[in-house]
Amino acid sequence: MKNAAELSLSAKLRPEKAKQSLNRKFRFARRRRIAGQALWHAIMLLFAAAWLIPLIWMLRNAFLPKDASIGAGWSWDFTLDNFSRVWQGAPFGQYMWNTLLVTSGIFAVQIVTLTLAAYAFARVAFVGRNIVFMLFLVQIMVPSDVLIFSNYQIINELGLLDTKIGIMLPYFASAFGVFLLRQAFKQLPYELDEAARVEGCSSLGILLRIYMPLSRPVYLSFAIVSISFHWNDFLWPLIVTNSPENRLLTVGLAMFAKSTEAGAQWTDVSAATLIVTAPMLIGFLLFQRQFISSFMHSGIKG
Amino acid sequence: MNTRWNEKLRRNGFGWALVLPSLLFLGMFTYYPMLKSAWLSLFEQNLAVRTPVFVGMDNYKALLHDPVFVEVFRNNIWFAVGTVPVSMALAFVMALFADKAIRGKGLVRIAFFYPNMIPMIAAASIWLFLYMPQFGLFARFASWFTGSEVNLLGNPDTVLGSLIVMTVWKEAGYFMIFYLAGLQQIPKDLYESASVDGIGVLTQQLRITIPLTMPTTLFVTVVAITNAFKWVDHLWMMTKGGPDHASSLLLYYIYETTFSFNDQGMAAAMTVVMIVLLLVISCFQFAGWERKIHYQ
Numbered sequence: 001m002k003n004a005a006e007l008s009l010s011a012k013l014r015p016e017k018a019k020q021s022l023n024r025k026f027r028f029a030r031r032r033r034i035a036g037q038a039l040w041h042a043i044m045l046l047f048a049a050a051w052l053i054p055l056i057w058m059l060r061n062a063f064l065p066k067d068a069s070i071g072a073g074w075s076w077d078f079t080l081d082n083f084s085r086v087w088q089g090a091p092f093g094q095y096m097w098n099t100l101l102v103t104s105g106i107f108a109v110q111i112v113t114l115t116l117a118a119y120a121f122a123r124v125a126f127v128g129r130n131i132v133f134m135l136f137l138v139q140i141m142v143p144s145d146v147l148i149f150s151n152y153q154i155i156n157e158l159g160l161l162d163t164k165i166g167i168m169l170p171y172f173a174s175a176f177g178v179f180l181l182r183q184a185f186k187q188l189p190y191e192l193d194e195a196a197r198v199e200g201c202s203s204l205g206i207l208l209r210i211y212m213p214l215s216r217p218v219y220l221s222f223a224i225v226s227i228s229f230h231w232n233d234f235l236w237p238l239i240v241t242n243s244p245e246n247r248l249l250t251v252g253l254a255m256f257a258k259s260t261e262a263g264a265q266w267t268d269v270s271a272a273t274l275i276v277t278a279p280m281l282i283g284f285l286l287f288q289r290q291f292i293s294s295f296m297h298s299g300i301k302g
Numbered sequence: 303m304n305t306r307w308n309e310k311l312r313r314n315g316f317g318w319a320l321v322l323p324s325l326l327f328l329g330m331f332t333y334y335p336m337l338k339s340a341w342l343s344l345f346e347q348n349l350a351v352r353t354p355v356f357v358g359m360d361n362y363k364a365l366l367h368d369p370v371f372v373e374v375f376r377n378n379i380w381f382a383v384g385t386v387p388v389s390m391a392l393a394f395v396m397a398l399f400a401d402k403a404i405r406g407k408g409l410v411r412i413a414f415f416y417p418n419m420i421p422m423i424a425a426a427s428i429w430l431f432l433y434m435p436q437f438g439l440f441a442r443f444a445s446w447f448t449g450s451e452v453n454l455l456g457n458p459d460t461v462l463g464s465l466i467v468m469t470v471w472k473e474a475g476y477f478m479i480f481y482l483a484g485l486q487q488i489p490k491d492l493y494e495s496a497s498v499d500g501i502g503v504l505t506q507q508l509r510i511t512i513p514l515t516m517p518t519t520l521f522v523t524v525v526a527i528t529n530a531f532k533w534v535d536h537l538w539m540m541t542k543g544g545p546d547h548a549s550s551l552l553l554y555y556i557y558e559t560t561f562s563f564n565d566q567g568m569a570a571a572m573t574v575v576m577i578v579l580l581l582v583i584s585c586f587q588f589a590g591w592e593r594k595i596h597y598q
């Protein structure tokens with residue numbers, strides 16, 4: 001403030017000189033802003049580069065010949081041997097198929113349970129709705145990871161240990177999904193409901209023909225979140241399964257990594273890690289925008 | 303009168319029928335296990351005591367005097383203290399960058415978010431090599447610093463810190479997403495009028511962005527703290543909780559107590575402790591939700 005007052009004072013006295021000094025001041029400020037921007041960009045891009053190190057490290061080791069990985073320097077050698085060795089060393093094809101079955105199975109059942117419950121919470125006034133709603137909240141607060149010990153016993157009592165159904169069963173209902181979808185259903189205009197009813201559509205028909213198609217983006221969001229979660233889940237599938245026929249990708253990778261002699265065969269483990277992560281990584285790179293916006297979506301509402 | 307009753311009955315039956323499938327699965331794998339854990343935690347049952355013996359609160363008392371449990375609990379607190387603020391601050395700064403239309407924002411978004419897309423177990427196997435003495439990139443870097451060979455995961459003093467660094471790498475991008483969403487809800491004219499008034503960029507962040515993203519911060523804090531008690535896969539892969547329990551966390555200790563030591567009473571008691579802990583943390587989230595609703 002003081003500076004400005006001085007400037008305006010000097011402007012009255014010596015207009016030419018004041019103009020010059022003002023110009024210099026603006027130029028200085030502009031230069032400082034550009035320098036600040038450049039620094040900000042540099043720091044952020046440096047961070048991004050640092051974040052990519054593990055990925056680059058994995059890619060490099062996955063394609064590197066075994067003996068070259070132990071050398072200290074950088075090597076440009078390239079090979080696909082690691083992949084063929086890994087593919088023969090463990091049934092990763094089978095694991096991938098299992099993972100695909102389990103994740104899509106969970107999602108398929110979830111769609112049904114979610115849609116029904118979300119519709120009830122959004123549009124059907126039944127006695128005890130608020131209490132049941134509170135009960136649903138509990139599942140969001142206490143995730144099944146914490147309950148592995150008792151859930152294992154239940155799966156055991158049901159005789160479903162080491163089955164794919166055993167892996168899927170605890171996730172067939174998702175309170176989180178119900179919340180997400182209930183919000184979407186509530187935002188649909190009530191008039192649609194009435195119009196359809198006048199046309200003679202049943203409640204389930206309305207749900208199937210109006211609510212579900214109109215909420216497609218929310219279903220997509222939930223699909224991405226649910227599928228990426230179950231594709232990556234480890235501890236529960238590890239506990240439930242013990243034969244290769246039912247093992248998932250994550251468990252297969254862990255077994256493979258533990259069985260190899262650490263150090264000497266890390267090119268193999270890198271290749272295996274790449275096989276396991278590739279589907280999700282490729283999907284993410286291709287549909288980056290959808291992934292990020294669906295996570296945003298689920299975050300805001302969840 | 304009769305038809306109204308009929309209508310009411312039909313509506314209630316319909317509503318309950320719709321929630322029943324979800325309720326059935328939730329009951330089987332959330333409510334029943336919770337109650338069962340609470341009940342089992344009152345009994346002693348392990349390899350020595352095959353048939354459960356009622357012991358009341360003894361399991362909880364034993365937990366308090368179990369040096370390993372106390373250490374694991376302390377580790378978990380440190381793990382939360384180490385991961386939560388750092389990953390959130392990074393997420394905030396990254397979101398500021400990725401939000402504006404500036405060069406390289408796509409790359410930053412991808413670089414920052416991709417760790418979230420790969421399973422923790424895969425991330426752990428990559429980082430295991432990065433930390434491996436002699437060959438690992440970070441281990442080489444560390445030994446170049448200290449002048450001697452460093453075993454980051456084999457040393458009780460460095461193991462928890464190493465795992466914290468990895469977790470921050472894995473999680474920060476996830477929280478960035480929430481901040482991105484939060485930033486988009488701030489009206490742009492606030493910044494414009496601030497600029498017109500000659501308020502600097504840093505002051506704008508301090509006075510506008512940070513206060514207006516407070517609901518997001520609250521939400522992310524709760525998610526981050528909850529996650530700090532849930533991460534466990536990396537321990538299985540990298541350290542098995544060692545050396546000497548220096549890196550073990552609560553959920554991993556429950557897993558060990560259940561499946562390695564077969565001590566069911568203690569595992570149940572620890573599960574109850576975890577449940578209570580998570581419920582308390584989640585209560586803060588409710589406060590946050592309440593506030594968010596008021597905003598709208």
